Amino acid sequence: MNHRTVSALVGNDLRQLARNPRVLVFAVALPLVIWPLMWFLTSLTTERRQERLESRTYMYAVAEDPRDAEHAADTRAWLERALAVVGEEAQADDADTTDAPAVRFERIELPDDFEAALDEEQLHVHVAWEAGADDGADENVDVDSETLGNAGDAAQRIVLSYRADLDASDAAEGYLRRALERTRVEVREGRLAAAGFEVPPEDLLPVERIETASEEQTSGLLLGRILTAIIVMMMLTGGSIVATDALAGEKERGTLETLLTTAASRIEIVTAKNLSILTVAFATSVLNIANIVLWMQLDVIPAPAGLKLVIPVGAALLLLFLYAPAAVLLSSSLLLVSGRSKTYKEAQLLFAPVMLVSLAVAAIPVLPGIALRSAIVVVPIANLGVAAREILTGQYDWPLIAAAWAVTAAAAAVLARASVRALSAEKLITASDIDAADLAGGPALFPRRVGRWFAVLWALLLVWQLNVGGGIDSRLLIVINMAIFGAAAWLMIARYRLPIRETLSLRAPPPAAWLGVLIGVPAGLLLADGVVRLASLAMPIPEEWIEAMAEAFGADIPVWQMLFFFAILPGIFEEIAFRGVLLHGLKSRFRPVQLVLVAGIAFGFFHVDLFRIPGTSFLGVLLVIAVLRSGSIYPAMAWHALHNALALGSARVEQIRLPDQPTWWHYVLATLAILVAFRLMDSSKRSYQPPAS
Amino acid sequence: MSTVQVEVQGLSKNFFDQSRGEVHAVQQVDFECRRGEILGLLGANGAGKTTTLRMISTVLQPTSGTARVLGHDVASEPVEVRRNLGFYSASTALYPRLTARETLTLFARVNKYPAERTKSRVEEMIERFGLSEYAGVRIEKLSSGMKQKVSIARTVVHDPPVLIFDEPTVGLDVLNALDLQQAIQELREDGKAILFSTHIMSEAERLCDRIAIIDKGRIRACDDLEGLRAATSQHYLEDIFVHYVTANADS
Structure with missing residues (x-):
């Protein structure tokens, strides 16, 4: 990336903005007046009303x-x-x-x-x-x-x-x-x-309250609840000024084609646009906050009761670092909307849902009882909001803060990448509003739709498991889950006319692959157990879950049923859905390492509970590699079924129990065994060819 | 060193449109453009001229075939291609709130022209295109003739060896169109390889060293005017054009 090009483009955007008096007046100057004025009038009206009520x-x-x-x-x-x-x-x-x-x-x-x-x-x-x-x-x-x-x-x-x-x-x-x-x-x-x-009645059972939180903590809680929403609102308000013009405005003006035919790369253009949005959003946010603080200092508008606008320098720097990916995420969202809009007006129209969603997510810290150490850690922006609230009350849960930051940063990276892709889309320039895959449909369209399908499937499973799943027999639950996976896979294959053999990798693997499975399964289980142990440092496994599992896999279920429901069924249906349909859809979109990680982690996320995601993601990664190496889904099916069977067995049979305190050489041996297993699976029939760069 | 600056082989582009279905906008187009040459793409509206030129400028991706600019492939080296290219069309507008000087500086920087020479190059362009008096005036306040001059200067400010002019005279009055043609001729004399698309016969006849007649996405003929006359036994370019287009319709 050429910084001279990027700085020239940023300078151009800012110059265009600075020379647009209407934008300056309506988007920058007026809010500076309107915000404190509204605040002042609200408090004045409330005060006057109170006086009126009390004197009549x-x-x-x-x-x-x-x-x-x-x-x-x-x-x-x-x-x-x-x-x-x-x-x-x-x-x-x-x-x-x-x-x-x-x-x-x-x-x-x-x-x-x-x-x-x-x-x-x-x-x-x-x-x-x-x-x-x-x-x-x-x-x-x-x-x-x-x-x-x-x-x-x-x-x-x-x-x-x-x-x-x-x-x-x-x-x-x-x-x-x-x-x-x-x-x-x-x-x-x-x-x-x-x-x-x-006893004088007033002396009977007197209750005294002692507040042990410091003034900073109480004030921090108040500020922490609203801080993210305020920052998001100000960033969106300021950022949208530039974002609307960034691509939609350029399209309408006819300058986009001029820009796209220069030597600036798409990444340079998107980076510059993001920087412009961030610069203006940051500047307007700082201006607005400084403006309100000034009026508060002048006692023109009152500060909310209990709010102390003093943040320790360390916490302030941490918050600044914490909010950085959120800012990029918001600017990329705005840029993406601008890129997808044909006109300035359409962009303004589409910003409304972005603002609503962003503010709804940013308002989550206001809700009581939501801690960072929960599923909220995987919700971008909301996780940083909750983290900020905890930081401001003096709680520093470092692993979870890091996880929240990483999740939002990853989401920001995905959206930034989508912005680059939007800028490369031919529909920006041509009259044609759809491309080949859209029109042709079928297999060509599937790689672009697979993400949506699995997102909906994930949401369905989440709703189903959270609301109904816990109350029924674990065998029935497995059957229903597998039926959902099977039905979804069938629907996608039918809807996009996917070739079944190729989609599901229904090919004979090399004979040595079976030996690879036998070697890989125990090694994989040991390594997955290691991943779970490691993850439990940040996300401990709840006792209730362990008890529920012990009950579900209790001795009252016959062994053959255990194997059928918890090993064979998932081995078939989850493989069809994840290593078959999902992997097929993602193959043309990712390079090998990305593909393995994305497909593997997606599998992990379908295990809903936060603490289960790392271990199952690791298994997902192994199974994806097994399919890619062998060119066949069958070794992955066998691996998955044996993995589950061995995991169940190790819980019930003393002789095959995993070591209680594995040492480093257990993991080294297991890693070597996995490498041997994948080596044995290597096939010249491998179907996967990385997409061209 | 070869003087071929632009090389196009088997270039095709299919579009998909909800109302028309699959459209073969450009089919198996081949041509070359050399240093100091103006190659005209002559065709009716919708013949595939703009699509071809947009593929060469990397804005659109070819469905098949290749195009190279100074040996750089449009698909695999798009940035290098654009660095060596200046693209001018009626749809490439300027930023209205920049001055002429700021516009030229911006495009020199964005096109990665050497930083130490940017200022002198910008002043040179201002001088060359007669913009001195208006260099500090915002584009939105310039007349259409002045805007056009700034546009040409913007196209060549980074001194690209290849220039693309896509229907540049559309919407211009006669005098401005003649000025533009004059500027293009001067650029040829500077040794630029110029691709020039038009549907105006007189313009092609006056400016182009060779003319490629394009119809329904295919190149029907590509030669200099004398060659085209000899091949068709027609004298006027208009008749030559009709000859190829109707021959294609008959076939």
């Missing part, structure tokens, strides 16, 4: 139950007592001001139709009391009501009727209810004391 006079009317005159006097007295203290809490909140507004209640004559009076705001709250024995409070009243039971000998209830959708009525009900509740507590405590209760 509320109208109430009382309807007594004539059937229970005996207790009415008490209830009336309580109401008056409550009215005497109403609004005290509001005054207490405003203790720092000398002229705190006072809440006043004024009684009016009971109207004939109190609901109509509530509608017309002549009345704000209607107070009624009735005999407590009558549980059937007036259910025909179609307004919200709050019931205050006062059990005991004065068994009457006070019913407040109000309109929750009318500001004044809603506020009146709130003030009055809280005052009545306080009065109730005071009356109850007075009665208890009068009845000779020795």
